[in-house]
Amino acid sequence: MDIVAAWTGLLDSTADDLLTEVSVNESGQVSPSIYETARLVSTARWLDGHQERLLYLLEQQRQDGSWGGPDGYALVPTLSVVEAFLVELSTGNRLRDRIHISLARGISWLRRKPGSIPDTIAAELIVPWLVEEINQHLDHRLNTPSQFNRIAPHRLREAARKGSTLPAKLWHSLEVLGADAALVPVRPVNGTVGGSAAATAAWLSGREGAGPDARSAIRHLDALQQRGGGPVPGVSPISVFERAWVVSALADGSIAIPTGLVESLHGALGEHGASAGAGLPTDSDDTAGVLYALAKAGRPASPASLWEYESTDHFQCFPGERTPSTSTNAHIMDALLLDTTEPPARRRAALTRIAAWLCGQQTPEGCWWDKWHASPYYATVCCALALHRTGGRRSAVGAAIRWVLDNQRPDGSWGRWTGTVEETAYAVQTLLATARTPTSPVVAEAAARGCAFLVRADRAEPANPPLWHDKDLYTPAAVVSAARLAALRMFARHPEAAAHRHRFPPCPRPRRAGTAVGRATR
Template structure:
């Protein structure tokens, strides 16, 4: 090799090296810039959450419809919140329904029926002929959706309290001259009776049962002399805007309920959410996501939140979605326990025992069917703490897995949520079960790199999958890094639109919880894929 050839080769290698260093610096700068943005997002989340906070949630058409039915404070013949009626008129979907952008038929039917009743209830107060013609057209379009889609209900898991609420709404509709005429709904009357038969009669009027969250199911059978027993300290019923609005349609002079609704409208305007407040739920889920991403429990803001959660937990009763409500459940209780355990607070597991049954853990007392995500979160909470309970839930998850691949859930419309959380909970418990679920997630990655169950990728579902795959790859078996990188790039490209995927009586989005999951997934994948850049 002559001198010129050696020189050219040297210069070529030097250029390649320079190019690599330059690319590395660009990547490092980009990652540092992104990390700064991520840190700002984390700080915003920590400032927003907390015991006593109202929570941040998407509006729910179902609850807005009930708000629209509240009579005026001084004149019961007019609506107290006519703006809610305007919102309903302006937000009917092209197919005639109301509800989430993602078509979940239970959500659409219950929301549509509630909206139709609200609009028809106040039709007579407006003498404008054009208004009445438009209103009639809107209502007929909604009824058409219900009749055309009722047969699809059997292919979905029901929304919360659907079998209780639907018969009551049908009766309300009939009273104001709206006849749905749908044979598909007849079995729900029987299901309603089966549900109520599970509840001892002396507990029917109790704030401690989850049915208070759907009190409107009582329709005209509500005992008005005993109704106030359902109200919590803030005047609300079951931390539910719709249940409290229902109470006001029966007891319009109930000042405590009006005060609750007024505080709700002040916080959210007339676009009210599914629940209010939901401080424990929002705080525990958000902190769990932050801890997965390596958040430091000695951070003063996090320390403050942990002290508050420990104080709530140490009452020994279990917890529910909010500190205001008397209703406790295993899902939020498990998440609070896990967060306290992750923070080294050594929580007592005894409050979780009340939810244990022979083969699984219930979510609410007297519920009809077990809940996947609640059992997954119990597993996450009790692994390393209670071997017997851990094995019980593991066996139940093994039996309930769909096609040896994934799980569905009654609190979330997407199987990616329970499946991703199950993968995380199964680490250190059953790696074979975690492997089959991880493989299903990998196999269903979309061409854009994201994940989504309803014909498109969403930031929320993509975040859950990235959390699970990153932990699985780190703790069990490395997966193709391109899978994580493609998912990460897709997640970074999403805008701020968040389709409602969480299930209560209708679909909703706990906005801060979802943001914390997205933050968590971005931090986890960045740390795993680019450890040299650090934070």
């Protein structure tokens, strides 16, 4: 059998496996969170897996004394661990000596300038709150970074004490209210408060075992820690987000989408759209993702709920957001392009406004950045493909292609900090899905080298570093697996693939996503 045809068959079969897997997984596959795990160490010592969480945090400390990702992505998780270890030192834990040494290194790192701080979820509340909590234990206080308002968490706590209604988007970060989290009139959904272990534990404080909602929350936290062997993910469940993104990546007419998966996506749409999962508020990004996935699966739904997120020149993710999202607006373009139910004039007007706004967000180098992801390769593939599908804005798309070509690494990969499977998959898709026909030799060669990296990477089983924004960085493993499969399937079906068959060596069946996830969560 021709090697390209063999690879095509293997990739299609693996895509079938992945679709089946996400259709039965009610939680989603998410890497463990240093931030959330440390919050449970601090506030939920009663929960099983406490010692395992401590060991995990000790093992995750970086050589410079910090925890978390590169650059400013270390600040929030490092603050979380330092505060948790300060609390733990008062308990006489048998790991006390190791914790003490680790803590000293973490505090030393915090006293140095952490650099620019990314716009991760609720950083404007979490950072001043944790700095204040830590300073209660220290003789020499830490300084709150100048970009943050130290009063913001206090104002929220005061509002909670007065019985004021807090925006639903804050439920995911309810822990910043401390003991006042119990005053917020929110009930767990399937055991979770705001899709966050930290928020759920904060809400539970003082009511362990008190009533069915509390018991449901305890069961939820216990199930989370059992799945991870102690550590917990940053956001869970994310089944709607995971299913929508996987279907969007893989549905191309050649693979049957499980009926139950399609039905679950239809069921996720409510009056105000869809959320990423149970306990999380609805938003335009997940709404658009679900609509696009359903349209690609051949079961379109009305996008009427999207219009409530429309603003003057772009769409908001949710009311009152601080930072607009480029990828969200690209996803909304995708959803509207495939819609046949809304008035054409209204859709065209919205598409024109979004396209102009996206072009205004493009950097001079040709890429895009986004508030939901640390890497420009994610935002760039979303924006470049959405603009390409409209049939215009060739200059913006061309600039994106040139930027991708200019930033390929010698081993064929792409990545912000180092070459990764996820970012390479996005770069390959950007090149192949937007290229003119026939494809230029430069584009075809770059895509072939990228796919060769993806093949080698699968065999070497590398880790996929966390790149997605929550309170700290996380990896949605099935979404990354789908991106990789989509890039390889796209290339295997491309007219240029035959000329590069030497880059597809005979190999065993590519691993299923669940295998990688099992390793990531231990």
